[in-house]
Amino acid sequence: MSEELKKLMELLSSQAFSSSARIGILLALLYLGKMSFADLLRSLDLPKSSLYAHIQVLEDAGLISVRKVFTVDGPRTIIQLTDKGKEEVMLYISLVKQLKFD
């Protein structure tokens, strides 16, 4: 087994990276910068409780920050990657790239 694959397997064994939905959310946050919980819910075919559980796991791992803000449309929950989150997502991308998975 190559060193890169070992590192990737190690990363994917963590709770945050063990689900494709959570990795997808992390990648989307990297591309888009930040998103509201409502927008994420609209974009994914997931029940609200499942999305909430995914967000909770990512927040507990310190990969995302969740904060309430007041907008003209009412209060919104804004989610964005933390510095640690950005580092880990970039590490994931570089490992996947090296292994030419896509």
Added chain:
Amino acid sequence: MDVRDLVRDAEEISRKIVRKQYRLTLAKYYLLWSTLSVVIELAYGILSYIHAPNLAYYFVIPIIYVSYLFVNFNLFRKAGQVYKRLALTFKSSEEKESTLMTKSKVIQVTVAFLYSLSFLLIYFGITFSNLYITGIGALMFSVLFSVGLVRVTMLAGLKYYDLMASVSLIALTLNLVLPKFYLRNEFYLVSFIFTIIWIFASYKSFIEVIEGE
């Protein structure tokens, strides 16, 4: 789940999120621009009703156009940032990353300058009834706008109503350089068609996000 499947699924989910976000942004954008001709006519109506001096027209109308262009530029700038982040995922070294960031800033400033220039050319061309200057401005605006819209629609997924919106916008812009523009009835007709098409594109975009078509 196999690692390959996990990676593929994750990528598909992230692309789906980006696509939906940009379709929603486009829906709002189409709706906003569909109000342009109504707002302009309303401004003319109000200025005429209150017997505003000619100077007021030269002041109020450009402010309306600049406000719309600002929203336009902001949307395209954000789309550019998403592209930049997508591109960064394929770059590994810090040097490449910083080069990409610098390039992106230079492009942003250049595009902002060209947008302002095209707007000024159209404005002065129409004000002084100079078709040549209006034509250059309209052409510049069409090219800049089309490139920006293509970028956004590539993120959102190109649909037939995006093409309809683009074609109607180009028709509206080209209408500026036709002598018939100076017969206002012709311009009203094209503006009306433009408004209807952009409301339709907005409606279809909202439906796409809500129903997940």
